[in-house]
Amino acid sequence: MTGSGILLVDKPGGWTSHDVVARTRRLAGTRKVGHAGTLDPMATGLLILGLNSSTRLLTYIVGTDKEYLATIRLGSSTTTDDAEGETIERAPAASVAALTEASIHAAIDDLTGEIEQIPSSVSAIKVDGKRAYARVRAGEQVVLEARPVTISEFDVLDLRRTSESVDVDVRVVCSSGTYIRSLARDLGSAVGVGGHLTALRRTRVGPFRVEDARPIEGLDVASRLVPAADAASILFERFELSEQQAIDLTHGKPIHVPDRQNGSGVPVAAIAPTGHLVGLIEFRGKEARTLVNFPSDEIATA
Incomplete structure (x- = not known):
């Protein structure tokens, strides 16, 4: 194994x-x-x-926050807010032609920062114990509640026009729980021609x-x-344990670190002298307690 x-x-x-x-x-x-x-x-x-x-x-x-590269097609809306759904509305060609780059950028600016976002009705969010997309497929009308998300960066990379649509390539950096499909829908609504997602690539987590x-x-x-020790050390501060500290934490005992400053409540990766991850710990003052332990018998051999 x-x-x-x-x-x-x-x-x-x-x-x-x-x-x-x-x-x-x-x-x-x-x-x-x-x-x-x-x-x-x-x-x-x-x-x-x-x-x-x-x-x-x-x-x-x-x-953690996420980064995406996406293409938003302005000019039509779909049932799923992306290219996999059926088109439900298509804007007149004249309205699409009248779209200016300035209006697109202004709408994107309004969707940047801390916003309230309504997730797509075909998302995996549970409504009374059942996935929203399952309720939609069963013919139910589903409208989810808006939730706060943070769009820290929303950049236009390219813009391409046809007689029926404007494709906008974007880069989005956002908080966990953000739906890029919903951003596409909301951008289309803001500029008055509808919009949906045609391509999405997650580039960072x-x-x-x-x-x-x-x-x-x-x-x-x-x-x-x-290996778990390396992954945890990428995510969090790395704290090198003594052999006795590793033993104590493994057995659920707190450890005392005299030269430690007051803790911030942020998890810390506790690494044994052998190099394996003992667990994630939390400092309170000069004392650390285990948040989650990791067994030493699953150390990756790679």
Whole structure:
């Protein structure tokens, strides 16, 4: 069985995130595989997987900010706010032709910063215990509540026109929980011609980048696995433990660090002298307690 660690996969279009998890389970010979944030089948790019005990790290990765490259088509709306849905409204050619770059940039500016966003009705958000998209497919009318998200960067990279549409290539940096499909819908609504997403690629999740990911086809899991200690040290401050400190934390005991300044409540990666991840700890003053432990018998051999 493959050891514990994080795997960076460049998801192909047409695959669900579950498809990638299922393939990885077979490749790695373990059922304990999870992912840090779903990508729609249409989307490509960075999907972060946790194997074995490193699935415990995924909770801390999910909440990090994300970066996307996307193409928004202005001029028509769809049932799913992306290219996989049916067209429900198409703007007159004259309205599309009248769209100015200035109006597009102004609408994007209004969608930048801290905003209230209504997720797409075909999202995976649960409504009374059932996924919203399942309710929509069953013929129900679903309108989700707006939720606060932060769009820290929303940049136009290119703009292309046809007689029926304006395609806007954008780069978006946003908080966890942001729906890029909803941004496309809202941008189209703001400029009065409708809009939907035609391409989406996730290029970064927190400190992890798609350039370091590999396609799932032909992937050698063991050689690409980022050991838990390395992954945790990328995410958090790294604290080198003494042998006794490692033993104490493993047994659930707090440790005292005399020269430590007051803690900030942020997780810290506690690394044993052997180099393996003992766990994530939290400092309160000069004392540290374990937030989550990691077993030492799943150390990656890569």
